[in-house]
Amino acid sequence: MFALVDGNNFYASCERIFQPRLRGVPLVVLSNNDGCAIARTAEAKALGIKMGQPAHELKQLVKHQGLQMRSANFALYGDISARVVTILRDEAPRVEVYSIDESFLDMTGIRDREAFAHRLRTKVHRWTGIPNCIGIGPTKTLAKAANKAAKSGAGVVDLTEPDRRAQVLATFPTTDLWGVGGKWGMRLANMGITTAAQLRDAPPDTILREFGVVLARTQRELQGHACIELEDVAPDKQQIMVSRSFAERVKDHQAVAQALATFAVRACEKLRKAGLVAGGVWIFVHSDVFRAELPQHHVNRSISLPVATADSRAVLSIVTRLLHGALKQGVGYKKAGVALLDLGRPEKRQADLFASASAANSKLMEALDGINRKFGRGVAGLGATGWKERPEWGMRQNMLSPNYTTRSSDLPLINC
DNA sequence: TCTGGGGTCCTAGGACCC
């Protein structure tokens, strides 16, 4: 038995915690570079704003409908998310953190599930300020569906009872199901399957043949057979990626190199924090794909490492080598990224017969990470990143809220 | 002027093995 706890319009709700004047008004949170809407309050949805809608299309709504916009502040959202999870772990024996705003709970052994859920929902809201909904079901897919159903007002929906379940699934659109996206939704509709109940009752061999094991599993889950287990211990990541769009088109090759170096260093920090080493590196650099009339160029290069590493210097030198000679003159580059691939635990890696002892390296990286943890990210680092306060490839974040919970200098009350 | 940043899993096909 599973429950899914989901923060409503999570990013927007985080912004509202510390800015009460945002409550009751339409609000969207924008993607990096203030590009498009990635979270919308109910009031913003009521204005017809779509997920992913470009920010420049919303100007009239700002002017005439009082729409508020904020730049994404992931430091704030991550911290609020951790607070929510702390509460959930206090209340439930096993918790799987599924995303920044969603967690699955193991409900085994909890007797009055609905009463439990209502109490938990209130507690999360009171303690963190995040409004949320809880869906309960015998499978994860059904708990997700229950959560979706709960959003329309009830706050808590339990789909354990077969009658209640049948009633909800009868009108539940397939495209709202976990695991059914736009493409499959269209193909299902062409087969006359538009509701969760119809998918549940479709011939299983047809679903398996036409869509594969993934949708077949979803179908089984809709029938009440749990196929997807709770993952309360997160498996190690397989890859770590750091990429950004640039605020401007960048023609200066050194600036692109510094951007990639910055992403590489950041990726290595994440890698070491996870206690992993990388066996491969991938870089990409793209020109502005939205401006087809401009010269286009895509760089896409990767390499396997002879010896897996978590050392920023080693990865930086690889990235520099991969980028060498890759960029073209006169092309305005708009987006770039670095990915670390083939990740694994260092103790399971093949040692390098010919390498000199590398213990000193990890000590240096430990020191580097320690300094940055204590004094703030970017206090100590590597020269290849360029070290600029406002690099030409930097992000646009013109509507950024303060880091209320992670930076004391951002707290107006303390500045006295 | 203007369009995010992360991830996972599955499948098909080719190269190669005995």
Added chain:
DNA sequence: TCTGGGGTCCTAGGACCC
């Protein structure tokens, strides 16, 4: 009627998730 019969590994691409 009836192609030999297994296998592994790798990659690219496509679907999905938030």
